[in-house]
Amino acid sequence: MHRSNEFGPELRRRRIAAGLTLTRLAELLSYSxxxxxxxxxxxxxxxxxxxxxxxxxxxxxxELEKLAPPEAGTGRASGVDDGLLDDxxxxxxxxxxxxxxxxxxxxxxxxxxxxxxxxGLGSVGTGVEQHVGGVGAVxxxxxxxxxxxxxxxxxxxxxxxxxxxxxxxxxxLLPMLTVQTHTLRELALQADTVGRARLLNLAARYAEYAxxxxxxxxxxxxxxxxxxxxxxLAEAGGDRDLASYALVRRxxxxxxxxxxxxxxxxxxxxxxxxxxxxxxxxAAQREAQGHALAGDHASSMRxxxxxxxxxxxxxxxxxAGDPVLGTGNLADPAAMVAGWCxxxxxxxAQAAEALxxxxxxxxxxxxxxxxxxxxxxxxxxAAAGEVEHACVLAAELLPFVTALRSATIATDVxxxxxxxxxxxxxxxxxxxxxxxxxxxxPGQP
Numbered sequence: 001m002h003r004s005n006e007f008g009p010e011l012r013r014r015r016i017a018a019g020l021t022l023t024r025l026a027e028l029l030s031y032s033x034x035x036x037x038x039x040x041x042x043x044x045x046x047x048x049x050x051x052x053x054x055x056x057x058x059x060x061x062x063e064l065e066k067l068a069p070p071e072a073g074t075g076r077a078s079g080v081d082d083g084l085l086d087d088x089x090x091x092x093x094x095x096x097x098x099x100x101x102x103x104x105x106x107x108x109x110x111x112x113x114x115x116x117x118x119x120g121l122g123s124v125g126t127g128v129e130q131h132v133g134g135v136g137a138v139x140x141x142x143x144x145x146x147x148x149x150x151x152x153x154x155x156x157x158x159x160x161x162x163x164x165x166x167x168x169x170x171x172x173l174l175p176m177l178t179v180q181t182h183t184l185r186e187l188a189l190q191a192d193t194v195g196r197a198r199l200l201n202l203a204a205r206y207a208e209y210a211x212x213x214x215x216x217x218x219x220x221x222x223x224x225x226x227x228x229x230x231x232x233l234a235e236a237g238g239d240r241d242l243a244s245y246a247l248v249r250r251x252x253x254x255x256x257x258x259x260x261x262x263x264x265x266x267x268x269x270x271x272x273x274x275x276x277x278x279x280x281x282x283a284a285q286r287e288a289q290g291h292a293l294a295g296d297h298a299s300s301m302r303x304x305x306x307x308x309x310x311x312x313x314x315x316x317x318x319x320a321g322d323p324v325l326g327t328g329n330l331a332d333p334a335a336m337v338a339g340w341c342x343x344x345x346x347x348x349a350q351a352a353e354a355l356x357x358x359x360x361x362x363x364x365x366x367x368x369x370x371x372x373x374x375x376x377x378x379x380x381x382a383a384a385g386e387v388e389h390a391c392v393l394a395a396e397l398l399p400f401v402t403a404l405r406s407a408t409i410a411t412d413v414x415x416x417x418x419x420x421x422x423x424x425x426x427x428x429x430x431x432x433x434x435x436x437x438x439x440x441x442p443g444q445p
Contacts, residue, residue, distance in 0.1 A: 007051070007067040008042040014058045015040075029053050030348075030385035031422070045069060049346075049383065049419070055295050056346030062295030150187050151198045154180060158205060158323055166329070167367040169405040170213035177210040185233065200237030204230045205323050208242070211249060216368075218407035220253050244270040245279045245325055251286045255293065256408060263290030277317065281310030282326050285337050292341035300341050308334040329366035330373075332358060340376055348383035355380055368409075371400045375412045382419045390420070391428035398432075401439040413439045 015025050022040070026033040031050065038044040046054075051068035054060065157180065165173055184203035188196045211226035227246045234242035251266040263286060270283035288303035311334055330336050339354030355377035362370050374397045382390035394416060401409055417436050420429045 005042055007046050007064065008040040010067060011046075011054055011058075011064060012040045014054075014060055014064070018058050020058075025054075025057065028057055030383065035422070047418070049415070052295060052344060052346035053348070053383070054346070056297070061297075065295045150184070151195070151202060154184055154199075154202055154206075155323075158202065158209070161206075162209065162323075162328070163365070165209070165213060166365060166369065167403070169403065170216040171405065173213050174210060174217065177206055177213060181206040181210065181229075181233075188237075197237045200233050201239050202323075204233035204237065204239065204242055207233055208245070208249065215253060215256075216406045216408060218410075223253060224250060241276055241279060244272070244275050245282065248279070248282045248286050248326075251283075251290070255286065255289050256411060258293070260290050260293035263287070263293065276314065277310045278314035278325050281307045281314055281334075284310060285334055288341050289337060289344070292344035295345065297345050300345065304334055304338050304341065307337070308332075327369065329362055329369040330358065331361040336373060339380070340373075343376065343380050343383065348380045352377065352380035352384050352386070367400055368404055368406060371397050371404055372406070372409050372412070375401075375409060375416060379412060379416045379419060382416060387420065387423045387426055388428040390416075391426075391432045395432055395435060398435040398439045402442040405442070410440070 015022070020028075022037060023033050026036045029036070029050065035044065039046050039050070046068045048065065048068055051065040055062055055064045058064070161173065161177060161180070181203050184199050184206065188199035188203065191199055207226050207230035211223045211230060214220075214226055215223035227249050231243045231246045234240070247266045247270040251263045254262040254266060267283040267286045267290075271280050271287075284303045284307035288300045288307060291300035291303060327333060335354060336358040339351045339358060342348075342351035342354060355373060359370070359373050359377050362373065364370075375394060378390045378393040378397070381387075381393065398413070401413060413436065417440060420426075420432065420436075423429050
């Protein structure tokens, strides 16, 4: 039970102790004096964003946020399933290595379907044509031509899938990712020892990316299922490290569910000294987000410092031939995440400054990344009181939201809509309402 009835009196006590008038605190928080007065008197429930800002302004160290109720639908108390899912989303069979797969497709069907989808995208170009070497009489790749260099073919395709994922509804990508993953697994069964390991590890990367696309499609059970499959494939291929990265992925689900404690807990085992710097850096970055969600500024900043150091080391060591774990579209991931952590910590002006700087460095083709971080940037500016500027930033990005169909981006759109609702009389806010409505309810008249 949340002690929300205690929030108002405690806010008032801390405000007076800090020597601030109600008018001055309202100015610092970009809230109206009347609204803040009603919260102090217990006539209005404080939203979590306001609680975090009050914590930051009054140096409460997260104590005020503990007194505020969680956002509706965040699932803070429920947590995230920590084990494998009981309800499998697909009809499965178990192969000789204990890995579960959808049944009903033979090896040749999977291979032809996978190779045909490669050629059908039409974006891989001469790289694939050089490896394939020919097609059958009906235009489908022959068994022998595809089998010649499958790792190179599917490695090229993986990059194309990730590029396509930047501008496509994730639900449309999932069937192709499913076929490619299963095709690689079938090919591995017929390969020699070295080729088998390479094929299985690449299949694991496809499965991990399928998990991310499932989360983007608002299907967290399937996201966790695919992450578990990625770990199975990687371990069958001799890669024990992906199991630790899977914790980072699962922590992202917990983070978006609003569960700060589990976000931090999940990545605790992914920061051992024997793990690759990139996995440790991404784990430290996710840990920082969990601490920020909990209102712990010092711990969040320490985790970000560690993430920055580890990711810099990883960038120097990374093999250009292997797919990069995590995003490849941020010039400095830790700096970008720092901006979002500062927003969660109730420091929107600092967050906006950091997000402005890093957003300018996102490649133009990375539409999903630009929409995600651009809308977070708009939210930070709105929370800092720069409402009209926030509307200008959001207006450029909202038209992309409907096509992207991203559940995580939709979360930020909803938060932006709530933030701007306090300024509904503002002309720029009024102008933005139609675009916000379409982004929040795609497909509705």
